[in-house]
Amino acid sequence: MPLKITIIGTGILAWHLAPELERAGHVINEIYGRSEDKALQISKNLYNPTITESLDFSLSTSSLFIIAVSDNAIEFIASEIVFPDEAMVVHTSGSVPMSTLELTALDRIGVFYPLQTFSKERKIKFSEVPMLIECNDQLAEHDLEEIASSISSNVTVVNSEDRLGIHLAAVFANNFTNHMIDIAGRLMENRDLDLELLKPLIRETVAKALDQNPVEAQTGPAVREDTETMQKHLDLLDFNSRYQELYQLISESIRDSK
Numbered sequence: 001m002p003l004k005i006t007i008i009g010t011g012i013l014a015w016h017l018a019p020e021l022e023r024a025g026h027v028i029n030e031i032y033g034r035s036e037d038k039a040l041q042i043s044k045n046l047y048n049p050t051i052t053e054s055l056d057f058s059l060s061t062s063s064l065f066i067i068a069v070s071d072n073a074i075e076f077i078a079s080e081i082v083f084p085d086e087a088m089v090v091h092t093s094g095s096v097p098m099s100t101l102e103l104t105a106l107d108r109i110g111v112f113y114p115l116q117t118f119s120k121e122r123k124i125k126f127s128e129v130p131m132l133i134e135c136n137d138q139l140a141e142h143d144l145e146e147i148a149s150s151i152s153s154n155v156t157v158v159n160s161e162d163r164l165g166i167h168l169a170a171v172f173a174n175n176f177t178n179h180m181i182d183i184a185g186r187l188m189e190n191r192d193l194d195l196e197l198l199k200p201l202i203r204e205t206v207a208k209a210l211d212q213n214p215v216e217a218q219t220g221p222a223v224r225e226d227t228e229t230m231q232k233h234l235d236l237l238d239f240n241s242r243y244q245e246l247y248q249l250i251s252e253s254i255r256d257s258k
């Protein structure tokens with residue numbers, strides 16, 4: 001069922017989600033943003049949304065409001081926004097409980113969380129993005145499931161507690177892995193070497209960890225308890241005590257995971 005939708009926020013997620021919802025046949029009716037410029041940029045990829053800097057939507061004809069602002073702004077927006085009667089509101093965060101939206105006093109509240117990492121310049125196949133949804137009302141949950149299914153073939157109902165747990169696991173899988181690759185790049189750069197050299201290894205690391213049990217896939221000095229090599233590495237990291245601490249902590253964690 002095609003819907004009229006209002007998007008609150010003009011960040012990276014709004015940039016990806018708004019056109020995806022229109023591709024699925026819905027209409028982005030309004031976009032709220034603090035910056036008109038950013039809202040206009042998003043609207044260029046849409047049919048004809050109204051751009052607004054006001055949170056008073058009492059006259060809006062939208063039936064779904066998607067709050068896609070920074071996690072720490074959701075509570076503020078939920079307390080300031082004025083909705084039309086009968087609307088439903090969701091946020092898109094992995095770590096904020098659904099109950100934060102009880103501040104809106106709307107009967108139907110929920111969560112519409114895409115479990116993926118988005119960047120403005122990278123295209124993501126939304127059909128493959130797991131959509132984790134939650135709702136305070138069974139009928140509305142069914143509606144939300146339909147909307148999520150219109151953009152993704154991977155939709156799961158998850159409560160706030162489990163969603164936070166998934167978000168934590170995602171921080172390890174994505175943010176920390178990415179940070180490790182960043183450090184690897186810096187260590188290469190320190191020797192005027194190119195990260196390109198490591199890319200086949202990085203690709204195989206991820207592919208292997210997904211294909212088999214990562215504990216079994218683990219190689220390297222920590223799992224072999226090769227203290228001599230580990231000491232040489234720690235000496236090389238003499239210029240950065242934080243990297244040394246990270247090296248030691250992660251090596252101990254690898255050893256204890258065996």
Ligand SMILES: NC(=O)c1ccc[n+]([C@@H]2O[C@H](COP(=O)([O-])OP(=O)(O)OC[C@H]3O[C@@H](n4cnc5c(N)ncnc54)[C@H](OP(=O)(O)O)[C@@H]3O)[C@@H](O)[C@H]2O)c1
Nearest residue numbers: 009010011012013034035068069070071073092093117118
């Ligand atoms: N990016 C991802 O990979 C990803 C993935 C899944 C879920 N999410 C979730 O999606 C939501 C949006 O994330 P994002 O990545 O799009 O964030 P973002 O790119 O950092 O954009 C944040 C948006 O929130 C707005 N905002 C921040 N504080 C505000 C306030 N006090 N009042 C009004 N607007 C405010 C910002 O406005 P200005 O531009 O004016 O500062 C901007 O439009 C978050 O809940 C996030 O957890 C993100």
